[in-house]
Structure formats: C-alpha cells, structure tokens
Amino acid sequence: MVSFSSPKVIVQIAIAGAQILGRAFAAAGRQAIQNAKSTPANAIGSDVAGVSNATSGSLTDKLTREHRMTLDEARLILNLKKEDSAERILEHYQHLFKANSPPPAPAKPAAAPKGGRQPPPLAHSHYLQSKVVRARERLEAEAKAGEQPAAEASPTTPPPPSSAPPPETGGKSN
Incomplete structure (x- = not known):
C-alpha cells in the first residue's frame, strides 16, 4: 500500500500546482501584452457611450x-x-x-433611539x-x-430650376 502522507508526495503535489499556476499567469501576461498592442492608445477609456x-x-x-x-x-x-x-x-x-x-444638515442633534444604534446616514x-x-x-x-424651423436648421438653397422657357423681351432681333 502507498501512503499519501509521505512528505515526498506532498512536495510533488505542491510543485505541480505551482507549475500550473505559473503557466496560467504567464499565459495571462502574454494575452494582456497582446491586447495592449492591438488596442489603440486613445481608445482606452475615452469613448463615452458611443461618442x-x-x-x-x-x-x-x-x-x-x-x-x-x-x-x-x-x-x-x-x-x-x-x-x-x-x-x-x-x-x-x-x-x-x-x-x-x-x-440637509439637522438643526439639532437627534436623540438616540432606544436600541442605542443610530440609523445609517442616507447615501x-x-x-x-x-x-x-x-x-x-x-x-x-x-x-x-x-423645435428649430426648417429654414433655420438648414442653409438656404437656391430655388429649383423651372422647366418653363425664359420670358421673351418683346423686341425682334435682326
């Protein structure tokens, strides 16, 4: 029968656990570095609600x-x-x-309730x-x-071109 209380087994379990934990921290560190490189510097915390x-x-x-x-x-x-x-x-x-x-600040100190405890201040x-x-x-x-009228909201635009020919001046040209 194998006894699991031997110090050698306990040390091996501790070493294996430390190795696993170390690998996990190393992988997390590598991922954090990769994320920092791919995120633009001005985008960190600057975007408020899709601004x-x-x-x-x-x-x-x-x-x-x-x-x-x-x-x-x-x-x-x-x-x-x-x-x-x-x-x-x-x-x-x-x-x-x-x-x-x-x-609001109390005008005078309130008397302590019977239990001796003060109620917590309002947050x-x-x-x-x-x-x-x-x-x-x-x-x-x-x-x-x-509420702005359409004329104020948009700049003035020229009137649409008319399809009618321009009026004649009445004089004949030779």
Whole structure:
C-alpha cells in the first residue's frame, strides 16, 4: 500500500500546482501584452457611450459630442421612453436629483433611539447627480434642436430650376 502522507508526495503535489499556476499567469501576461498592442492608445477609456461613433455632421451627432452622451443613454439614466413628455422628463429629473442629493444638515442633534444604534446616514452620490443633470441637459438640447424651423436648421438653397422657357423681351432681333 502507498501512503499519501509521505512528505515526498506532498512536495510533488505542491510543485505541480505551482507549475500550473505559473503557466496560467504567464499565459495571462502574454494575452494582456497582446491586447495592449492591438488596442489603440486613445481608445482606452475615452469613448463615452458611443461618442466616438458620432462622426457625421448631423445635429444629433454634434449634440452627442458636445454633451458626451447619446440620446439613448440620457433616456436610460432618467428612466424614460422616447414618447415621454417634457413634464415627465422634469418629474424623473427632479426625483433622481433629489434622491442623490446630500441630506440637509439637522438643526439639532437627534436623540438616540432606544436600541442605542443610530440609523445609517442616507447615501448620496455627486457623480450620479451630475449624470442626471447631464442627461436632462442632453434631452433639452435635442428638444430645442427639434423645435428649430426648417429654414433655420438648414442653409438656404437656391430655388429649383423651372422647366418653363425664359420670358421673351418683346423686341425682334435682326
């Protein structure tokens, strides 16, 4: 019978495990180097919500680059649908802004509850609050752009050529 408690077997298992772990780390390192070489340097963390895809000269793409947020992302942040009204946008904005605001400072220290434990302070997030504000601004900019009359939105174009011949001057030429 073979005894598995011998120190030689334990050392062999430890060495085999270390070799396997070393090979895995080496392969992960090689893959990380390969990924770093194939990823453009300016693409790391710079694309916010598809902003780099907004390359056309359209008004929507211009607003996406300016606000660094797509229209879809703004709707997701405020939990809105495409057909929601301006009043609904404002309701969602106010609710989310208030939910992520820091609590007002208490006027006087509150008495400790009977259990001796204080309730945890309400959580707030300046980051989320700023995302909510930026989402509202993006939606408002899109709405303002949609309200522009067609004459203001596009440059003036010459009138189409008429198919009628030009009028004659009435005099005969010789």
